[in-house]
Amino acid sequence: MTKQPLLRITNLKKHFPIRSGVLRRQVGAVQAVDGLTFDIYQGETLGLVGESGCGKSTTGRTLLRLLEPTAGSILFKGDDLSKMSKGGLRKIRRDMQMIFQDPYASLNPRMTVGEIVGEPLGIHNISRGVEREQRVDELLNMVGMNSYFAGRYPHEFSGGQRQRIGIARALATNPSFLVADEPVSALDVSIQAQVVNLLDDLKQELGLTYLFIAHDLSMVRYISDRVAVMYLGRMVELADRDTLFERPLHPYTQALLSAIPIPDPVREAQRQPIELKGEPPSPANPPSGCRFHPRCAYATQLCKDEDPVWREMGGKASASPHWVACHHAERFQ
Amino acid sequence: MTRLLEINNLVTRFYTPDGVVHAVNGISYSLDKGESLALVGESGSGKTVSALSLLGLVPPPGVVESGEVWLNSPQANGRNLLEMSEAELRQIRGKEIGMVFQDPMTALNPVRSVGSQLMEGLKLHLGLNGRSAHSRALELLELVGIPDPHKRLHDYPHQFSGGQRQRIIIAIALSCNPLLLIADEPTTALDVTIQAQIINLVKRLKADLGMAILWITHDLGVVAGLVDKVAVMYAGHIVETADVRNLYAQTGHPYTLGLLESLPLVDARERKRLVPIPGRPPNLLKEITHCPFAERCRYAVERCWQERPLLQPISPHHTAACWRSDDVHSGLRLTENSLAK
Numbered sequence: 001m002t003k004q005p006l007l008r009i010t011n012l013k014k015h016f017p018i019r020s021g022v023l024r025r026q027v028g029a030v031q032a033v034d035g036l037t038f039d040i041y042q043g044e045t046l047g048l049v050g051e052s053g054c055g056k057s058t059t060g061r062t063l064l065r066l067l068e069p070t071a072g073s074i075l076f077k078g079d080d081l082s083k084m085s086k087g088g089l090r091k092i093r094r095d096m097q098m099i100f101q102d103p104y105a106s107l108n109p110r111m112t113v114g115e116i117v118g119e120p121l122g123i124h125n126i127s128r129g130v131e132r133e134q135r136v137d138e139l140l141n142m143v144g145m146n147s148y149f150a151g152r153y154p155h156e157f158s159g160g161q162r163q164r165i166g167i168a169r170a171l172a173t174n175p176s177f178l179v180a181d182e183p184v185s186a187l188d189v190s191i192q193a194q195v196v197n198l199l200d201d202l203k204q205e206l207g208l209t210y211l212f213i214a215h216d217l218s219m220v221r222y223i224s225d226r227v228a229v230m231y232l233g234r235m236v237e238l239a240d241r242d243t244l245f246e247r248p249l250h251p252y253t254q255a256l257l258s259a260i261p262i263p264d265p266v267r268e269a270q271r272q273p274i275e276l277k278g279e280p281p282s283p284a285n286p287p288s289g290c291r292f293h294p295r296c297a298y299a300t301q302l303c304k305d306e307d308p309v310w311r312e313m314g315g316k317a318s319a320s321p322h323w324v325a326c327h328h329a330e331r332f333q
Numbered sequence: 334m335t336r337l338l339e340i341n342n343l344v345t346r347f348y349t350p351d352g353v354v355h356a357v358n359g360i361s362y363s364l365d366k367g368e369s370l371a372l373v374g375e376s377g378s379g380k381t382v383s384a385l386s387l388l389g390l391v392p393p394p395g396v397v398e399s400g401e402v403w404l405n406s407p408q409a410n411g412r413n414l415l416e417m418s419e420a421e422l423r424q425i426r427g428k429e430i431g432m433v434f435q436d437p438m439t440a441l442n443p444v445r446s447v448g449s450q451l452m453e454g455l456k457l458h459l460g461l462n463g464r465s466a467h468s469r470a471l472e473l474l475e476l477v478g479i480p481d482p483h484k485r486l487h488d489y490p491h492q493f494s495g496g497q498r499q500r501i502i503i504a505i506a507l508s509c510n511p512l513l514l515i516a517d518e519p520t521t522a523l524d525v526t527i528q529a530q531i532i533n534l535v536k537r538l539k540a541d542l543g544m545a546i547l548w549i550t551h552d553l554g555v556v557a558g559l560v561d562k563v564a565v566m567y568a569g570h571i572v573e574t575a576d577v578r579n580l581y582a583q584t585g586h587p588y589t590l591g592l593l594e595s596l597p598l599v600d601a602r603e604r605k606r607l608v609p610i611p612g613r614p615p616n617l618l619k620e621i622t623h624c625p626f627a628e629r630c631r632y633a634v635e636r637c638w639q640e641r642p643l644l645q646p647i648s649p650h651h652t653a654a655c656w657r658s659d660d661v662h663s664g665l666r667l668t669e670n671s672l673a674k
Contacts, residue, residue: 192595
């Protein structure tokens with residue numbers, strides 16, 4: 001099985017300048033995303049996990065060039081998005097859309113549901129008039145909502161329904177790639193499952209590719225084909241979901257996974273969490289060498305001095321490559 | 334075990350311009366000394382309001398309509414908390430009952446140092462002088478794992494991270510050695526590794542200090558490893574109570590079952606499709622006389638629409654408010670067996 005990369009990201013960086021003083025001179029940079037190299041395959045769901053401030057949302061936004069990358073290239077179907085002109089970007093944005101975290105803030109309260117879902121069709125000159133109305137009806141049905149809701153306003157809907165509206169809007173232009181940034185975190189558990197199942201069904205029906213950003217690792221394991229873990233602006237590990245969850249090679253991934261509570265008292269009693277000391281350092285002043293070394297139980301002098309290379313570890317022939325950035329990954333194999 | 338807290342038939346309503354919101358509709362539960370209970374439910378189920386009701390902290394237009402809250406403590410002295418004056422309640426809040434609220438970003442006063450906020454309760458409730466309050470505050474910061482406490486005591490809340498702020502709030506709640514700690518979603522705003530640190534801390538403190546804990550949460554994962562027993566709330570009613578093991582192994586209410594089935598398991602290899610609960614919670618502006626879960630329930634029968642079921646024992650230390658709890662019970666055992674194979 002040869003999978004085609006839909007996106008090929010090479011050495012992607014996004015630094016936010018820190019300015020200070022009367023002249024607003026740059027005195028430093030928050031290295032929110034600092035050198036990511038990975039592929040997103042056609043038709044897969046790539047889960048992106050990490051703790052708050054690790055740069056996962058910045059990554060998602062930079063991929064769509066909602067933020068200007070500081071360095072690196074983003075090849076989408078062969079075109080380099082990072083060098084594309086505004087006009088070119090506008091054309092290609094049809095093909096890549098975003099689903100936002102907060103269903104209360106991401107819908108304009110003064111627009112009807114029909115206007116919200118139909119707006120991208122106007123912006124991209126796809127359809128108008130009756131044709132557009134039909135498409136809106138079709139989209140609402142697709143996300144499991146009745147088309148007579150088109151005349152109503154967002155405040156009349158619950159969080160789960162609003163998230164469905166946001167999904168319908170993202171699908172309006174018939175994209176092939178969707179970035180979903182914590183799409184279910186703001187929803188109650190019983191409603192989360194409704195939305196996750198919907199995303200899953202749409203992926204099958206429409207052949208979509210997702211970048212699914214989340215901090216809920218159970219949900220990520222459930223929905224993803226492959227999972228990438230970020231820490232302080234870097235990717236530390238990327239592998240098939242079962243490989244990553246069962247045989248993680250990076251000490252941070254191991255700690256992160258061990259911290260997840262299991263909703264079953266019997267297994268929960270056996271779980272042995274690896275407790276990480278302290279909290280992640282600031283991305284404005286990351287530690288030398290491996291960024292995880294101050295909190296890592298296995299850290300050596302090498303980890304302090306040298307930045308570990310993002311490398312492919314030989315897995316089984318059948319599995320897709322297991323990427324990791326750790327000097328000592330071999331000892332966990 | 335000695336009983337510490339007993340709540341009977343608590344009713345809280347909000348008189349809003351849109352009508353009367355029936356937030357808490359006659360709930361009863363109890364807690365022994367040193368025991369921990371989780372109040373589980375989704376947003377709007379009434380779990381937070383019921384905890385605020387105990388302490389006389391329901392914001393207007395909310396009113397505690399009726400009920401009894403008995404606390405076995407020197408200050409309460411055999412009296413119903415709901416009949417106490419504000420001044421009397423103040424002797425209990427922060428002293429005999431410590432509180433931790435959800436959002437560590439807003440629960441601390443941003444313009445006062447954490448030291449002065451820590452010492453406030455010590456001086457007020459325990460009558461400590463400046464010097465002994467100061468040394469106790471250092472002890473407390475040490476207890477909750479803040480490094481270099483004597484350097485950090487004079488720092489302000491913004492100088493701490495979210496996890497550290499939550500630790501400081503826990504330290505304040507613990508400062509007067511309360512008999513009961515009420516924690517309202519204390520880890521919801523935190524990352525999973527920090528959540529693990531806070532949960533370990535609370536478990537350790539419970540074992541060392543022997544206080545009872547009322548833990549309010551929506552997260553059945555956190556609950557599994559943390560508490561002795563669980564009460565599940567839905568639409569202002571308690572619909573199931575059980576020892577923590579029984580709740581997961583022999584679920585008695587379709588809503589609890591629904592919550593468990595909508596959770597993906599992090600250690601599940603096979604990808605079983607999630608089973609969401611259809612629909613959404615009922616509108617609490619109307620008083621519901623039938624089973625509040627009926628319209629979302631796949632077990633619902635005619636009777637569920639006519640009469641509201643009350644909590645009934647279904648096995649020792651296990652009650653459920655469902656006409657068909659026996660069927661729910663056996664239904665789950667089937668799936669468990671098939672999982673084992």
